[in-house]
Amino acid sequence: NAGVTxxxxxxxxxxxxxxxxxxxxxxxxxxMYWYRQDPGMGLxxxxxxxxxxxxxxxxxxxxxxxxxxxxxxFSLRLESAAPSQTSVYFCxxxxxxxxxxxxxxxxxxxxxx
Amino acid sequence: AQSVTQPDIHITVSExxxxxxxxxxxxxxxxxxxxxxxxxGQGLQLLLKYFSGDTLVQGIKGFEAxxxxxxxxxxxxxxxxxxxxxxxxxxAVVNSGGYQKVTFGxxxxxxxxx
Numbered sequence: 275n276a277g278v279t280x281x282x283x284x285x286x287x288x289x290x291x292x293x294x295x296x297x298x299x300x301x302x303x304x305x306m307y308w309y310r311q312d313p314g315m316g317l318x319x320x321x322x323x324x325x326x327x328x329x330x331x332x333x334x335x336x337x338x339x340x341x342x343x344x345x346x347x348f349s350l351r352l353e354s355a356a357p358s359q360t361s362v363y364f365c366x367x368x369x370x371x372x373x374x375x376x377x378x379x380x381x382x383x384x385x386x387x
Numbered sequence: 388a389q390s391v392t393q394p395d396i397h398i399t400v401s402e403x404x405x406x407x408x409x410x411x412x413x414x415x416x417x418x419x420x421x422x423x424x425x426x427x428g429q430g431l432q433l434l435l436k437y438f439s440g441d442t443l444v445q446g447i448k449g450f451e452a453x454x455x456x457x458x459x460x461x462x463x464x465x466x467x468x469x470x471x472x473x474x475x476x477x478x479a480v481v482n483s484g485g486y487q488k489v490t491f492g493x494x495x496x497x498x499x500x501x
């Protein structure tokens with residue numbers, strides 16, 4: 275059981291470049307989430323997917339898009355990266371019976387120059 | 388709207404001393420409450436959770452937390468801190484009805500000194 279996996283672990287982009295962060299979970303969870311973590315700001319929800327085929331905006335969705343490819347995978351895309359998107363990105367998943375307990379991936383550290 | 392307040396951004400304790408990290412929440416009913424820990428360079432890991440029943444819950448690594456409805460608090464405690472407990476700790480609240488929306492506090496960074 276790998277839990278939640280994320281790729282890549284590190285990425286450096288130039289302003290205006292695009293990239294996709296990948297996330298997969300093997301726990302058969304319905305819900306998946308993307309967060310960003312910045313110093314002093316805690317975790318902020320970017321997008322979430324309550325079930326396969328649905329996605330919804332979180333607290334800070336601007337500049338991002340997501341795809342729930344199937345039940346296992348939930349990707350986050352930056353179409354035109356900006357320095358303000360320099361952050362650590364975490365993917366998480368939760369099951370229906372867990373009362374909202376979330377399982378986190380190891381994170382992707384993204385720097386936009 | 389639900390919210391979580393962790394009033395202490397940074398706490399320093401001596402190894403072997405007791406620890407209490409504060410968490411206050413705002414929610415209309417009894418929420419589900421969680422504490423997570425994040426070691427440097429890692430994702431978040433669940434320490435403990437409260438859904439209902441006994442208001443004192445035990446977690447991993449010797450941590451416990453007490454739910455106090457009258458104070459809207461869910462403080463995390465450990466009787467004797469170890470150097471390996473140095474990490475960032477996040478309190479989270481989840482609404483107990485409908486879609487399980489999770490709200491995290493901004494975190495408390497714990498430093499442990501010898």
